[in-house]
Amino acid sequence: MIDVIDLKKSFGDVEVLKGINVTIHKGDIVVVIGPSGSGKSTFLRCLNCMEDPTSGSVIFNGVDIADMSVDINIHRRHMGMVFQHFNLFNNKTVIENIMLAPVYTRCQELSKARRKNAWLGVKNRFASADKKEEPVPITTTKAKIKEEAREDALRLLKRIGLEDKADAYPSTLSGGQKQRVAIVRSLAMNPDVILFDEPTSALDPEMVGEVLDLMKALADDGMTMVIVTHEMGFAREVATRVLFMDEGVIKESAPPEEFFAHPKNPRLQEFLSKVL
């Protein structure tokens, strides 16, 4: 699903990623660990081109999205992202946070289809009978889009037990609640993959569990996920593959059992001895 080929990223003169090659398949749960400053966040942010790679390719569903000429916004709609600091939209209520992107993008597509049909109407008038084009079928309206998105959002909120917070503002939620809303916000776009950058690092310890449980539930549903985290227990339990990133390269990549029991790379052995 995602093929990362010789990905490099520099900030100014500093090369942070020095050639990364990874393939992420559908249903994979890839956990990335590594020391601070090793480039984990940068790697994750290159996957959806929040940072534009300096060189290399990120092939997502067959398209090289690192190519600056593709419309990145369309591809990002299929990749959710969850941030360390939640980044819920502060000026929107919980349910608006979840509905915003789906409603906006679907309304945009609807307007585009309408414009296209209007133009076809004009064109067909002048075309000979055999060259007339069929208009795009339009089966929805803006009101319907909103209604569907609202139902969808309420269903997602119910899943995380926060339906009573639908009309609250993010500032009124606890950290754990915010992060769970942020996760279902990314789910609302029906993404093919969700990227998590230290989703539990900013949480009070007692709230880490609820967020990890939700992520486990997603994993059980077969969601493809790439997760940067320091939660080794989670990695061991849920990951299908663990990557060790150090000095801008991936030094080890293995299934969790092997990764934790028989680490080969000396830097990884040292790292694990410190964190376990």
Add this chain to the structure above:
Amino acid sequence: MGDFGRKIERFLEVFIEKNGYVRVLNGLQNTLLIAVTGLLIGIVIGTLIATVRVVPKYKRLPRVLNGFCSFYVGLFRGTPMVVQLLVFYYVMLPILDINMTGVQVSMMVFGLNSGAYISEIMRSGIQSVDPGQLEAGRAVGLSFHTSMMKIVIPQAVKNILPTLGNEFISLIKETSVVSFVGAADLYVAFSYIGSNSYEFMVPYLVMALIYIVLVMLISLMIRLMERSLKKSDRRN
């Protein structure tokens, strides 16, 4: 002070019997019209410039636009309002061969001028919004433009509302120079009353009072607006 009562009488005579109040109302209307229109135009221009100035500048077009915007802001912040009014009215209009009234020119110049100031206010407002907000918008597939319009700018506006209110207040006060281009504002109305009653103390006193009341009303409005916008900050 003994003849203060007499002065008030003379003022009232012109104010009421010689229809001075009509001029005052008309002046008040022009003052408000110029300040409000100026503010609205200023907000539009200011937001555009501020957005141009925070866009990443890898490409050529944003760099060129940015250069133009700095020039614009420098020009309008670096010259007094009166000079801008005079230049537009007596230099630009004849050169471009356009007919505009003093009030129209004032609205335009006030808009252009406050656009320069508001762009700086707006820029600091945009920069005060956590960059994570824009990132989250981009991450769900919204364009830069949409993320700015729907997420960042509403929060920026909330942050800068008090400063924007101060800008409006200073616009109101600065309207007192529009008579330079023949716009009939409060100053013109009260000067008329003064010269027709041969007495300037009371008219200018009343004018000062009107300005004070205007400014107080606006401050009150801003406070109310701030309170209603605060609802996304409150815990419930």
